[in-house]
Amino acid sequence: MQQSTSHNHSQASFAGIIPPVTTPFDEDGAVVWPALKSNLERYIEKPVSGVLMLGSNGEAAHLATSERLQAVQLACETLPRDRRILVGVSFAALTQAVDFVESLEGLPVDALLTSVPTYYKNRMSDEALEAYFLRLAEAAPAPLLLYNVPQYSGLALSPELVVRLAAHPGIVGMKDSWGNFGYLQKILYRTRDADFQVLLGSAQIFGPSLGLGIRAAILAVACALPELPALMLEAYRRDEDISALQEELFTIAEALTSRFGVAGVKYAMDLLGWKGGLCRLPLLPLKEPEMQDIENALSQSRLAAKLLEAV
Secondary structure: OOOOOOOOHHHHOOOEEEOEOOOOEOOOOOEOHHHHHHHHHHHHOOOOOEEEEOOHHHOHHHOOHHHHHHHHHHHHHHOOOOOEEEEEEOOOOHHHHHHHHHHOOOOOOOEEEEOOOOOOHHHOOHHHHHHHHHHHHHHOOOOEEEEEOHHHHOOOOOHHHHHHHHOOOOEEEEEEOOOOHHHHHHHHHHOOOOOOEEEEOOHHHHHHHHOOOOOEEEOOHHHHOOHHHHHHHHHHHOOOOOHHHHHHHHHHHHHHHHHOHHHHHHHHHHHOOOOOOEOOOOOOOOOHHHHHHHHHHHHOOHHHHHHHHHO
């Protein structure tokens, strides 16, 4: 991998929009690999700086370890070297996580987005989590990003723990998907003297977070509509008013992710010419009224409406 044991932080800074790539399944729950490859090829033409494989939106928790590895290999084969490749690491035990990250040795992976192990969540004290992340950082062939997503994990990483982990040279940042603006500010302020970058994972607060210095975001909306957050980022850099764009982004994100989750993201992808496909049970497909809600949300966005016409 790039940045093998040296963990060169200057190489590990991230910028721009990164879609958390979805995994398309068929009616039998099998991965449709050509559809995944087609989506990856299409992201190359879009304003994205890289991809996250095996995140929450990739249904990593529903993939066998062999499928996870195959998905990462496919991304590494498909994407040019100027795009960052992030890989989600979500396992119940340290031994499983170590085995997996060691299997990535030699692949051009830029960072490992590491979830909290949550099966025994009532035992996951700061001490337990610190031991887990530090041991994994020592074994990993690429730098670690911590992943804070309490709406899925049931656990928020405490700011105190994040500050301690930020001191480790192999832990270069975190993705914060909570959408809690106060928490985000606390993390940013308390890690500002560390060599540590916070990537945003919540489209609902993307606009306001840019004012705090956020410069990279991994947003589910970007799976279907990467143009919208990319446009916002550009407008912000040019010091333009982004409030109308943030309202569009908020409306779409509320419909796609907050209300309908991965199935919502995949349906929006299908509408916009991507290969969304189905989810793997126990995630259910959308019902007709839910599909209508997503169609309505997209049609309210000028950018999405324009793209829908082109499909």
